[in-house]
Amino acid sequence: MSVHVPSIDAALSAEGVAYDVYAVLTERIKECAYEYIARHKRRTHPAGGFDSAGRFTLSKRYDCCAGIRSPSRAFPYSENTHGRSLCHVAHEFGLARYESILRKVVNRINKIGEAEADAFLKSKSVKRKVLEADLGF
Incomplete structure (x- = not known):
């Protein structure tokens, strides 16, 4: 409009x-x-890194990251996927x-x-x- x-x-x-x-x-x-x-x-x-269990964590978080699940053993790339959005x-x-x-x-x-x-x-x-x-x- x-x-x-x-x-x-x-x-x-x-x-x-x-x-x-x-x-x-x-x-x-x-x-x-x-x-x-x-x-x-x-x-x-995306900028970030992996921990010893293979979970990816973004180095910088923004407002859009609020609803993203924390990386876990079952979903280690949730933040990596969001970092590419x-x-x-x-x-x-x-x-x-x-x-x-x-x-x-x-x-x-x-x-x-x-x-x-x-x-x-x-x-x-x-x-x-x-x-x-x-x-x-």
Whole structure:
């Protein structure tokens, strides 16, 4: 649902510094998407370690980790699996409020390629969603 707020509409039409900040944010979103893809394909791994019983524990916990079961002998990789989720990677990058946009960027990168993800991030509807997330709408 888009809320038409005059300050958001003005920010969408403004150029200059706001555009530079948005460009940095979109690069950060793409970095996060590529890190998620790498973890999903097991090319990179979440930060953490194994104990003597083979249970993996994340080195850093975020709000998204609250409902995850503690590693046990029966489920030694519960935190490792969560560390590879988009939600956790988004929290690591400080982009949790943009998780829906991140998911769409990941899907576009996987299905079509980076050019389509760039075009998606430059669209006016995504800019509106980013501004609404920043302002808390």
